[in-house]
Amino acid sequence: MTLRARIVVERPAFRLDLDLTVGRGEVVTLLGPNGAGKTTALRALAGLTPLTEGSIELDGVRIEHEPAERRPVGVVFQDYLLFPHLSALDNVAFGPRCQGRSKAEARRRAEELLDRMGLAEFSSVRPRRLSGGQAQRVALARALAVEPRLLLLDEPLAALDAHTRLEIRSELRRRLTGFDGATVLVTHDPLDAMVLADRLVVVENGAVVQEGAPTEIARRPRTDYVARLVGLNLYRGEGDGDRVTVGGLSFAAEEHVTGPAFVAFAPRAVALYRARPDGSPRNLWEGRIDGIERHGDNVRVHVDGPVAVAADVTPAAVAELDLTPGRPIWVSVKATETHAYPA
Amino acid sequence: MTLRARIVVERPAFRLDLDLTVGRGEVVTLLGPNGAGKTTALRALAGLTPLTEGSIELDGVRIEHEPAERRPVGVVFQDYLLFPHLSALDNVAFGPRCQGRSKAEARRRAEELLDRMGLAEFSSVRPRRLSGGQAQRVALARALAVEPRLLLLDEPLAALDAHTRLEIRSELRRRLTGFDGATVLVTHDPLDAMVLADRLVVVENGAVVQEGAPTEIARRPRTDYVARLVGLNLYRGEGDGDRVTVGGLSFAAEEHVTGPAFVAFAPRAVALYRARPDGSPRNLWEGRIDGIERHGDNVRVHVDGPVAVAADVTPAAVAELDLTPGRPIWVSVKATETHAYPA
Amino acid sequence: GSSSTDGAAPSSAAPATSAAAPAELTVFAAASLTGTFTELGEQFEAANPGTKVTFNFGSSATLAQQITQGAPAAVFAAASPATMKTVADAGLAGTQTVFVKNKLEIAVPPDNPAKVENLKDLTDPKVKVALCAEQVPCGAAAVKALDAAGLKVTPVTLEQDVKATLTKVELGEVDAALVYKTDVIASAGKVTGIPFPEADQAINDYPIATLKDAPALAQKFVDLVLSQQGKDVLTKAGFEAP
Amino acid sequence: MRSRVPWLLVVPAVLGMAFLVLPLAGLLVRAPWSTLPRRLSEPQVLEALRLSLVTASLATVICLVLGVPLAWLLARTDFPGRRLLRALVTVPLVLPPVVGGVALLLVLGRRGLVGQWLESAFGFSLPFTTAGVVVAEAFVAMPFLVIAVEGALRAADVRYEEAAATLGASRFTVFRRVTLPLVAPGVLAGGVLCWARALGEFGATITFAGNFPGRTQTMPLAVYLALETEPEAAIVLSLVLLAVSVLILVALRDRWVGAAA
Amino acid sequence: MRSRVPWLLVVPAVLGMAFLVLPLAGLLVRAPWSTLPRRLSEPQVLEALRLSLVTASLATVICLVLGVPLAWLLARTDFPGRRLLRALVTVPLVLPPVVGGVALLLVLGRRGLVGQWLESAFGFSLPFTTAGVVVAEAFVAMPFLVIAVEGALRAADVRYEEAAATLGASRFTVFRRVTLPLVAPGVLAGGVLCWARALGEFGATITFAGNFPGRTQTMPLAVYLALETEPEAAIVLSLVLLAVSVLILVALRDRWVGAAA
């Protein structure tokens, strides 16, 4: 393990308590809702926020008492924090200079990095004149320039446009692959998380709620937040082998579970009917439409009832079924599309 | 038309020249790569950057000579710019106060808005203590509080997590629907753009390159940037009815076009083969693998050759075909998945 | 030379006459008169119940400037005839009278480290000497005295006023200085004064005058200063009668 | 968690501190402490102290009211001659205070350019009054405030002001509700400089307002007179002035820091 | 594009400007211009001017070297007694300059606490030397620098310093390469205050360093003495001092503003 940390930070109205291990060359992504404590965790790792308790071990060395400047850590901040008085080039060359490289060497290295970020022509520009995305890329280059053994990124791709994002994501991916240190990344974007992360750590309210490979988490979310994140409907109930009881409903699922269990299915697996359907789908209940919004090419319908559920239907269906908020509606999910797993 | 503007801003190394019209209740999204001039355009509309040339007409009144504070405009800035010395509540109440409302009234209105943003408990908190996403939501509430007739949003959802984003997107959508003024929104996120926009304006290098309904643009991108944005492969060639010639290749497509034409197809429509396939697909050429990256559940393979192309394949296929960068590969696209339209 | 008003009956002899309205008298006086005039002021108030004497002490030059700019002063007591002349030239001064003279002494620290005994010792380059600047009365007097003795002294500093000069001696920064006898007395043993004969050729006159539009009370105050009672207070402080 | 001590900063800082504080120690050592109680019970001393505090505070208020807008004008607007005006603001700093007093007499004195008009129109004359002391102190102290506040304004992020403008705030509202709170530390620093300078003001005050006990005799003037008669008393008086001002500054900072946290 | 004029700001700003500049106008009106050429050709005047500029600049350099780190210490670190020290920094501001000069003599004079040791060890004594002038000016002017810079440091965003620390910068490097450039406007403002105050310094200088033409007689001393005999000459000398300082400040600003843009 490269990084092994227990991070406890106490704030007046908030407590963060995370165990975090990151292997050699591994990329761990912290995913969590706003205010979950992701930034706080990164700051603690970087040495900018003192730990209330806990320890941080990097390559076998305890660093929690080292000051920030002596931790072999590179940080990309959520709002860039590029030095306003230095050109893009000098921002990037700052770290190498601090590491004792000659001015020429540091500038050469910075030029190379900016070039790789597609910013060669902006090297003499001050941050105030950079657009949001340009600034973000300079910040990324600046953090990479110190060749850190622990790389911390707080929403590194948030300000990038889709085009640039693809490129920078690949660039980042490539850097991270050739990087034998540990990487901790914070993002809100499930796609970024899925693409970049070897392992996801989902944080809510200062604590880890789920941890694992992206595909595993996408398949078996354990909290409402994660479920929504990956676009699933998720409920917690009690399994008795065949069926899982949630609220007043009893769900049939692909898998057999006994004891506390989760039930999950995708919004596109949900069918809506004006009248009670006759057919065979065994998971059926009546609800009331709560809200409707466009979602990609489809329409996402939120239905209240014994359980709240999201359904994706085609725009044609909306017109055909005359779906309007407040209207009662029948909801059905096929058992073959419903997954159950132990809670 | 509510907003009718010609915005020309000249900078040492940059020229922005946009024509923009937004109808009553319409939401227009500016989409474009970093540095395209989106923020500059919003600043000009808000009165923060002077026009070099052009005019801005809002509800039939010319406002380009009005100072910012007398334009009926609300702005959400890219980096929030919440007043650090005021609580969240006072930040939101600032606008109503400036409009001459009583203190109590302004605060009531601000409380209501914060509540709707799910931030009721943070109303007495200073911005420095808010997490990134919380701050963004306060900024949104602050802009909405002045009941503007032109609402300008610079990446309003960028810092929100997927969960909150869904909610705030709906909230925003609802507000915008009940809002009979004009809305101009800048975003990098194609999903946000597709969901929120009635019309997309794609800006590159200071000029409009494409404009239209989201679905239309998604179906028929006219620049490489837009194509990548919506996840399509796009080429420009010469049609002679049956076929379109691009570089050395001749594409068969669903549609018949004569003269300058675009050819577009999705990465998932592309099939890869180790050896020349025998079957009937008529669009076939040999290339060389340029890069491979995970993309959602699939793998995206970039192939160089007579034209550069992106292909989405399953992880299983990667193993089976032993896809590694540098390896030669055969590429084929079915004519039925290939679309052609006039350039 | 002094002018006429000598010998008039001391006004303090008629206490009851002007008791009617409480009257205020503003006296502008050189800073070196602070101690003596404050005492005389108290005596004047005691002798003229219902009157209040207000002093404005400062550098004579500043006071002259203030008076020519319209300051509401009734009496001006200057530390040099030159400053009084400024006021007189502006047509603001009544009759001028020299009421005291001040004489120079050599001031040395009590331990007298440079063993200074007379004016000639000050010419020794190893002795650090402070003089007043030529522009202020004590400096002008020092130049006169040295000229009279035919000596040339190179001081380390030319001070703005006597007090500053004296401070340098008190703190031992200089070995000797030329200051007024009154200052040596006021320093209460922190410096030792050495009289020297050439001082008689460099005596500084202090003129006093009532000012234009002054109330009758002003002349009474001047009379008190010139009276024997006034002389007593002033000579006790080291001033010499004119 | 703390870094190594940055000696290159701490050593000069400590030297600087010593340079400022040692002379004070010299005064403390030499002061005739035994006479302190007697001094403090003299009504004249207390009166001078009160007058000093009152006039310095009033002068600071005037400087804030006129100086902060002036700093804003110099920092945020562009008009012909602004650069020259900005340099002229430093004039009262460079002017020897006694000359400053003379200049004030020439303008506001009974026979001055503006003063004679004040006198004939309102029968009101500034010199030799407590108001005159306030004017003299404000004149000498205002540049400190203006320059400090202008520096703070230039260092502040104007984008917050832009955000306020889009919310409908007039330039004055922007100034009052956004700019001013953002540069509060700079205004406080300037205010402290200004108040302290006013409190120690001597030359312009004695020249313009004279030296009348209870009316225009502030502590520095009392110290000057004490130097004439009893030099050691002057040291005691100075120390009293210092002690009071340090106490007030410590109390103020606490209050202010408390309010801002 | 411009807003309406914010009268509530412009009116007090113009009043403030008038208050600062009018007395100068008074001086200009009264100055005996005809004697100006003669004055300017007097070698003593030029010498005093040169000495003033040199000593004020040296004093400013000393203040920058010692004062900026001191401001940093007060703004960025926490140690017991910091609040008291911060208040003590203002002491030389409040101290009447003449008393300040006495305090310096008590410490650095021939028989002072430190001075007697300097004299016996190096045969070196500060009073009555040009170095003494620099010391006196630095003592009086340093608080202006420290307070202005501390204000600027407090208003600056510490997150940039954090970012620099994560890039491996020691606290001193952070200070030199990030903090200092960020607060440059504040340091400039403080430096201007400091220089101007040093240039106008009179009381402490004459008390500590004495008055000897060519060695310790700066312009304010020359002005003061001229006031004693020829008030009009004093006005001319003051105006010369003002004109030179305004010229230098305008030139400096232009240069500095040019470099920052």
Ligand SMILES: Nc1ncnc2c1ncn2[C@@H]1O[C@H](COP(=O)(O)OP(=O)(O)OP(=O)(O)O)[C@@H](O)[C@H]1O
């Ligand atoms: N300086 C501070 N003092 C006190 N509380 C703070 C401070 N900074 C953040 N908080 C609080 O700590 C909690 C965690 O904040 P943090 O910035 O770590 O969240 P986050 O997960 O990064 O959120 P986001 O995704 O919105 O950036 C929040 O509730 C926030 O209000």
Ligand SMILES: Nc1ncnc2c1ncn2[C@@H]1O[C@H](COP(=O)(O)OP(=O)(O)OP(=O)(O)O)[C@@H](O)[C@H]1O
């Ligand atoms: N103050 C300025 N002075 C000069 N050039 C500027 C300034 N601000 C921005 N620019 C330049 O103008 C161009 C447009 O910038 P703008 O911020 O409008 O881009 P954007 O489309 O908002 O990009 P992003 O999506 O990255 O925020 C960029 O090339 C940028 O470098």
Ligand SMILES: [Mg+2]
């Ligand atoms: Mg965060």
Ligand SMILES: [Mg+2]
């Ligand atoms: Mg932008």
